[in-house]
Amino acid sequence: MTYTPKILRFSHENGGEKYVKHFDAWQHLIIMLYAVIKRFDSLREITNSMFPEARKFAHLGISMMPRRSTLSDANARRPERIFEAAYRDLYATYKDELSSDSRKRQTPKWLSRLQIIDSTTITLFSNIIFKGVGRHPKTGRKKGGIKVHANIHANEGVPSDIKYTSAAKNDSFMLQPSNYSCGDILAIDRAYIDYAKFEELTARGVIYVTKMKKNLVYTIDSDKMYMSPKGLMELRVQRVTFKKQVKDGEDIVHHARIITYVDIKKEKAKLVSLLTNDMDMEPEDIVAIYRKRWEIELLFKQLKQNFPLRYFYGESSNAIKIQIWVTLIANLLLMIMQKRIQRPWSFSGLATMCRIMLMYYVNPYSFFEAPEKDWQKIMKETESSPPELTLFD
16 A cells, blocks of 8 residues: 555646545545456446455555445546556556566567557447547447557567547557657557658667558669579568658658568468668568567457456546556556566466456465465465454454
């Protein structure tokens, strides 16, 4: 509970405690974390499930069992910036621990410099709050959607920056060259292709790697092809120049490399062309960097599979964002736990076990290191101790 004053400070700074008598930001955060880890789908499930655990919640500083209306009002009124501040503070606190590799695996030198940008869309039933894109194939009605734009460091596995927009918003706004420093490497999707931004990244000494669009127009300065002993193409490296006319100002001229390789990991061998402003790195490293972009897709999959992001505890923009921030906090805390445990656990396995034993009086670290041994110890202690008092005693 040492984190309580910090959460309350964030809340006071963002106006989250105005007109609040009992249900403060700390209690709000704890109950929302309880809800997303347990994967509850409704406010009724959350509030009803809390009564059997009342004694344990009291140990966490929960002074009241909130009604559905209380929790609903808090999700609608308490600014989501409070939960954003909590996430960013936790990320800053544990950033070094997340990037450390306790298992001493061999990693490429460029991995610590690699950042990945992408977005994922969470579908909503209403098109009023966040504007959707496309139409539902069965009803023909357009669904709403909130798009989560994320920037992650490849060796950390959690978002270092998050932005929310409607699903109809184009991704390219998230690529801000001023956010990156000399030596950084960016792996991005082709939705982020922008010659002006690419030229600014190059001037800053930032390397980007992205997938080519078919309709890009360029001139070829040099062209090299690398063949296999069987006479088949393995790699093709082209140095190219892009030119774009600008109405007000000088035309944009951008020099880059196109690296084309045969992707044999697909069911059918396919030619893939990558675009980068790096002129010196080995083509194999450029291909490996782009393949590492899949890490952010795995993160989005991890969030959607292990936390309740199909059902929301409120219909307002604020309530939806609060639930996503709390989901990100829960994901970060579980990632830290996974890092600290020596025994290998998959994230989904760890999340499932945490969901089951969340309200048990068990040391999670000793339990996850040796579940069978720790459980036997608990059973022996239970046999020799009197039964715990309940609310009805």
